[in-house]
Amino acid sequence: MAKLTKTIGLSLGADLCWPICFEDIVRELNPEIRIGSDTHRFDVERVTIEPFSLQQGVKYDVVIDRLTHWYSTSREWIKKAVLMDGLYVLNNPWSVQSMEKQTSYCAMMRLGMPIPATWLVPPKEYEESADLKETLERYAQLFDLGEAGADLGYPLFMKPYDGGGWVGVNKVDDEEGLKKAYDKSGKFVMHLQAGIDPYERFVRCVGIGPQVRMISYDPSAPLHARYEEKQDFLRADDARVLRDTTLTINAFFGWDFNSCESLLRDGVWNPIDFANPCPDSQVTSLHVHFPWLVISQIRWALFVAATGRRFKQNLDWQPFFEIADTDRPFPEKLRAYGDLAERHFETERFEAFCDEHLSELPAIAWEYLGGDRAHDAVRQKVTALYPEHEVEEFTERFWQSIQDWRANHPAGSHA
Ligand SMILES: Nc1ncnc2c1ncn2[C@@H]1O[C@H](COP(=O)(O)OP(=O)(O)O)[C@@H](O)[C@H]1O
C-alpha cells in the first residue's frame, strides 16, 4: 500500500478570486482518498513562469490552465509536459490553439447541429507581406458582399472567424449596414452569420468535465448582470438537449472546461458561440453561480488526479462522424453523441467517486464561502476591476450573491 501525493497546478493570469477559494477549500477538505491499495493526498500549487529544459520533469499531475489561448511560454511548457511527462491539463493545448470559432462551426455543422448559416469573407485590409500582391492579383475575386447578405438574410452578425470577448462583433440590419461594417473591419477575417434574432431564450452552458451549469444570459445587461440568477428555468427535454450539445462539443475538441452559448427560437436551440476554452470564472461575472464553479473545479481536479485519468492527446472524431452519417433523425443523433461524451467524461464513475470520497466537500465549501477569506477573495477581484469609489458597493453586492447561494443551498447540499 502506497501513500501518494498528487499535485494540482493552477496556471493563472488575471484570475484572483476562484484560485484563492479553490486552494483554501482543498486545504480544509484535506482529502485522503483510497483507490485500490493506494492512498492519495493532494497539494495545490501555482505554476510559475520561468525558463525550462525540454527534458526536465514536471511535478504536477493535473494543471488547470488559463493562459494557453494567449501566452505561448506557458502553452509550450504545457505541451512539453503532456508529451513528455504524462500531464493531464484542462484544456488540450493543441486544440485550444487551433480550433477557432470557424472550426467549431464546421465540425458541429458536420454533426448536424443547427448552427446558423455562416459565410467567411476575405479581409478588407492586409498586413504587407512578400507574396501578398501577386497572390491577390492572381486569385482574389471581386465579390458582391450584398449577395452573401441576401443569402443569409437580415439581421446578420459580422464577427471575427476566430473571435472572443465580443471584439469586432457587429449586428447588421441591411445591405448598406453590411457594407459599412465591412469597410470598417480592417484586417479581421470575418464571418457573416444569420442572426437568431429575435430569440426566446439565451443560455450559456458552462461545462467542467461531466458537470454542466445552464445559465440564462442577457447580453444587453451590464457586465456584472449578464449571467442571470434564475435557476431551474428549463424543461427537462431542453436541459437534455443543452447538456448533450455542450458535452458533445467538449468531448469532440478535448475541452474539459468550456462554455457554449445557445439561442432558442421556434423550439430549436441554435449554438452560436462554443469555442470558449477559457471561460469566465470570476465572481464579478458569475456571482450566484460562482460557488458552483469553484466546487465543480475542485471535484473534477480531484477526480482526475486521484484516479489517474489518462489525458487524451489525440482527438478522435470518427465515432461522432459515424453517427452523423446514419440516417437517424437529428435528435436521436444528438442523444448518441451525448452518450459518447458521457462515456468520454466517465460520468457515472465520476458521480460515484464524488459520493464516496467527496461527500464532505459541499459542507466545507458552504462554511468557507461564508467566511473572511472568501470575502477577501471577492474584494481582491473587485479591487482589480472597479474604480476605487465602487469597490465597497460591488464587493458587498457579489458577497451578497454568494450568501444568497448559501441561503438556498443548506450546508451539505449539492452545488
Ligand atoms: N448568429 C447570431 N444570432 C444572434 N445573436 C448573435 C449571433 N452571433 C452573435 N450574436 C450576439 O453577439 C454576441 C457576441 O457574439 P459571439 O459569437 O458570442 O462572439 P464572442 O466569441 O466574441 O463572444 C453574442 O453573445 C450574441 O449576443
Ligand SMILES: [Mg+2]
Ligand atoms: Mg460569446
